[in-house]
Amino acid sequence: MQYMHDAWPSAGGGSWLRPRTEAKGAVRYLDTIRERWWIVAITVVLAVGAAAVYVGVAHTRYQAEADVLVTPVAGNESATYGLGLITESNDPTQTVSTAARLISTHAVAAEAKRRLKLSGTPDGLLGDVKVEPIAQSSLVAVTAERGSAEEAARLANGFAAAAIEVATSQLHAAIQARLPGLRERLNALPAGEQSGPGTLGEHLSALEALAVSPDPTLRVASEATVPTSPSSPKKKLALIAGLIAGLILGVGAAFSSQALDPRLRREEQLRELFRLPLLARIPDVPTARAQGPVVPAHLSPAASEAFRTMRATITATAGEHVRSILITSSSEGEGKSSISINLAESFALAGRRTLLIEGDLRRPTIARALDLHPSGGIGGVLVNDIAMEDAILTTDAYGHNLGFLLVERGTAALADQLSLPTARKLVDEAEALADIVVIDSPPLTQVIDALPIAQEVDAVVIVARLGASRLNRLEALGELLAQGGVKPTGLVIVGAEYVANAYYGASAAMESSAA
Numbered sequence: 001m002q003y004m005h006d007a008w009p010s011a012g013g014g015s016w017l018r019p020r021t022e023a024k025g026a027v028r029y030l031d032t033i034r035e036r037w038w039i040v041a042i043t044v045v046l047a048v049g050a051a052a053v054y055v056g057v058a059h060t061r062y063q064a065e066a067d068v069l070v071t072p073v074a075g076n077e078s079a080t081y082g083l084g085l086i087t088e089s090n091d092p093t094q095t096v097s098t099a100a101r102l103i104s105t106h107a108v109a110a111e112a113k114r115r116l117k118l119s120g121t122p123d124g125l126l127g128d129v130k131v132e133p134i135a136q137s138s139l140v141a142v143t144a145e146r147g148s149a150e151e152a153a154r155l156a157n158g159f160a161a162a163a164i165e166v167a168t169s170q171l172h173a174a175i176q177a178r179l180p181g182l183r184e185r186l187n188a189l190p191a192g193e194q195s196g197p198g199t200l201g202e203h204l205s206a207l208e209a210l211a212v213s214p215d216p217t218l219r220v221a222s223e224a225t226v227p228t229s230p231s232s233p234k235k236k237l238a239l240i241a242g243l244i245a246g247l248i249l250g251v252g253a254a255f256s257s258q259a260l261d262p263r264l265r266r267e268e269q270l271r272e273l274f275r276l277p278l279l280a281r282i283p284d285v286p287t288a289r290a291q292g293p294v295v296p297a298h299l300s301p302a303a304s305e306a307f308r309t310m311r312a313t314i315t316a317t318a319g320e321h322v323r324s325i326l327i328t329s330s331s332e333g334e335g336k337s338s339i340s341i342n343l344a345e346s347f348a349l350a351g352r353r354t355l356l357i358e359g360d361l362r363r364p365t366i367a368r369a370l371d372l373h374p375s376g377g378i379g380g381v382l383v384n385d386i387a388m389e390d391a392i393l394t395t396d397a398y399g400h401n402l403g404f405l406l407v408e409r410g411t412a413a414l415a416d417q418l419s420l421p422t423a424r425k426l427v428d429e430a431e432a433l434a435d436i437v438v439i440d441s442p443p444l445t446q447v448i449d450a451l452p453i454a455q456e457v458d459a460v461v462i463v464a465r466l467g468a469s470r471l472n473r474l475e476a477l478g479e480l481l482a483q484g485g486v487k488p489t490g491l492v493i494v495g496a497e498y499v500a501n502a503y504y505g506a507s508a509a510m511e512s513s514a515a
Contacts, residue, residue: 016275016487017478035265036254043250044243051242055233061145063231064153064224066160068140070099071217080210083174086217096133099218100140103163104131112162116154129159139221149227156224167215175211182207264469270491273475277317277490279461280310282339284495293337293369296345296398307346310339310492314459318489323431324457325489326359328441328450330473334465335494337365340440347436348402355392355434357405357426359450360442361418364407370395377408381426382417388429403434423452445476451484459489466495 033040072088072095073080080087086102089095109122109129118125130143142163144155182204186194195201210216264270267278283303296304315322327343329336337360344356358366358378367374372393380386392403418426430437439457441450454460460481464474481488 040250044246047246058233062149062152066156066224069221279490324437344438
């Protein structure tokens with residue numbers, strides 16, 4: 001009976017437990033996305049659909065650009081001083097930025113509205129025009145946006161022309177205000193001092209020339225042309241943006257879903273928790289949860305072969321001398337009772353005298369699943385009201401090689417009878433009556449009743465169901481067993497990703513984890 005504990009003296013140390021790690025790099029991320037691909041797919045479809053709706057309902061807009069060249073005058077030019085012309089500075093970019101601000105004014109917008117005979121307000125017109133300096137150049141870009149390509153080009157050209165017109169009008173007004181005073185001063189000078197280089201006459205002549213010329217610091221460098229395609233909405237760009245946004249949001253949603261629902265999704269997650277061999281992969285039976293444990297008559301051929309594989313791998317892993325096996329799990333509904341029933345039946349079919357003991361004393365399910373009605377059972381055995389051999393039931397359906405020691409009436413008080421001495425006696429008596437004893441244990445993380453039995457049997461098997469078992473509870477189960485000095489023999493996965501083919505593939509299920 002103590003074979004397993006002798007074989008693994010380090011069981012109490014929990015060397016078979018792996019510390020939980022999140023470090024699996026890109027493989028982990030890809031697995032998460034693969035498991036929740038439908039979340040990513042739905043998010044992408046919704047995002048692309050939203051982009052398509054936007055493209056369908058958005059108003060078509062066109063942009064056209066006219067460029068204005070800025071040619072500042074020298075700052076020491078006395079003739080133009082104080083006229084409001086754009087002058088040179090130590091920072092050329094500042095000069096162009098100043099010109100851009102002068103162009104995008106309410107006065108310019110009002111002039112453009114008048115010239116182009118547009119409706120609306122000047123401020124509204126400014127909302128359709130963007131004036132920005134072109135980096136590392138002396139150009140200012142006047143970009144107009146309209147619902148018509150022709151209107152966009154017309155507005156850009158009209159706004160640029162209006163800017164020069166307003167600047168010219170302001171210049172002429174400043175010159176006209178200055179000319180009368182200059183002429184009066186010139187007339188007061190002697191005739192010999194009225195003309196010549198650097199004289200007041202030369203200064204007056206320069207201003208009179210400017211008074212009939214456009215603003216010399218601004219001119220249209222290139223007129224806007226009619227755009228051939230709309231600036232918005234950009235259909236391809238919008239759909240691509242929707243696709244990228246959907247992928248990003250979908251991947252984020254997939255990882256959020258994993259964080260909120262940390263259930264077992266793949267075998268590798270078990271290997272991250274335990275250094276234990278995988279004994280078998282059992283196909284899922286859809287009716288298992290709704291109708292209780294699945295009996296052998298309802299198994300598929302693949303499931304039956306999986307239990308033969310489990311029988312062989314337990315014997316190979318635990319040794320030929322294994323006599324007692326406890327089946328447990330981290331939570332209810334993971335299939336441990338189905339595993340217990342069908343594993344016991346598999347041993348019985350192999351010619352071994354097998355005893356199936358129902359160890360879940362609080363919520364028994366096996367008697368109902370097998371349609372048995374014990375008048376005496378494990379409860380009577382524990383309180384010494386009946387001998388074990390008298391409490392064992394056999395049926396014609398399963399033959400005399402398979403006996404059942406069932407719970408006649410589940411109560412919490414009955415579970416209190418399972419102390420370590422009682423568990424040792426129970427296992428000893430069962431091994432004396434059968435070649436193989438299979439014990440269906442309650443989930444140890446929920447009730448601790450069966451831990452004394454786990455400390456006495458030869459082999460402990462942990463059952464986990466893909467999509468149902470929670471990783472934190474599996475981890476808690478491992479820590480509980482390690483603290484009790486128990487090293488499980490291996491793991492069984494229900495709802496497996498794949499099942500070894502009958503006859504030729506059975507050996508593929510016998511795997512050992514890395515040391």
